[in-house]
Amino acid sequence: MPLLYVALAHYPVTNKNGDIITSAITNLDLHDISRAARTYGVKSFYVITPLTDQKALAERIVTHWTHGAGADYNPARRDALDLIRLVDTVEDAARDIEHREMCYPKIVATGARKHSLSIGYAQFRGLLEKKFPYLLVFGTAWGLAESFRDQADYVLEPVIGATDYNHLSVRSAAAIVLDRLAGIKN
């Protein structure tokens, strides 16, 4: 299995006007992306927010499904949300991976717009075969700040559909990207 880690960043992301903001936690992001991460063998799913109250909210959601009534009600959901780790920053996630893998991961940003550092899916699949740790970062709201993408080690190409419409939800985009990187094509 590749050493693939996923993060969902609530900072630094942009709003509709392009300003850098901290977005709010969306319950279904945690469920959908952890279920997709579990399906595709992702090692951990980092939920990133620097806001104390938002971290407490995420903690409550995760605990309900991993140790509370939800864990008994739906063990499959528990297995997925067990992958979640709550951290303040992308760097904290990367340091946690470094601690586990004895190697600082490469940071791979995503987004709906092209970027000069873009790599394609086949190229990234090739990199993942080399057993180096990678942290694949998705942005909430209107997407990761360009300043963050500029500093990433790589930027993954946008998902191209059959039209020029590029407004997938982050939940859908994460699912599709993981399928492209690690799915079995039956």
Added chain:
Amino acid sequence: MPLLYVALAHYPVTNKNGDIITSAITNLDLHDISRAARTYGVKSFYVITPLTDQKALAERIVTHWTHGAGADYNPARRDALDLIRLVDTVEDAARDIEHREMCYPKIVATGARKHSLSIGYAQFRGLLEKKFPYLLVFGTAWGLAESFRDQADYVLEPVIGATDYNHLSVRSAAAIVLDRLAGIKN
């Protein structure tokens, strides 16, 4: 473009115990699947529920984003939710397609479990090239009733990830399936 239509069924689906139920509308299902449908050139997205109050709820959500304040706030979201048609049954959706295409569509069921009628993604892509209309049906809750899948023209193979975990959300599964059927692999 292929004559691909998508439906999200709230009946006939099963609950945790395998009983056939009518499930409730989930707001983000409408948003996420319509955005994925728009991305991949799907012709219409049928939201299927026989319940009057649930149809009224879905109608309110769709109208807000297609004609209400949401339409001005986020025109991209309007373009996606414009694809939604609310109908009582899968058969009503199929009849609507027949009216538009002058040809009754083939019904293609989905699900997380294998089925004896299963066809693979490459085979379905081949069928879609022939310009015949297809209605691809996703189930909410614990998935489409087996009795419904048994009567479909085809059952699409489950999405296979990198593990044996098969509990994607319907939002994620729909996004992945559409990418496999109509995405451009960059």
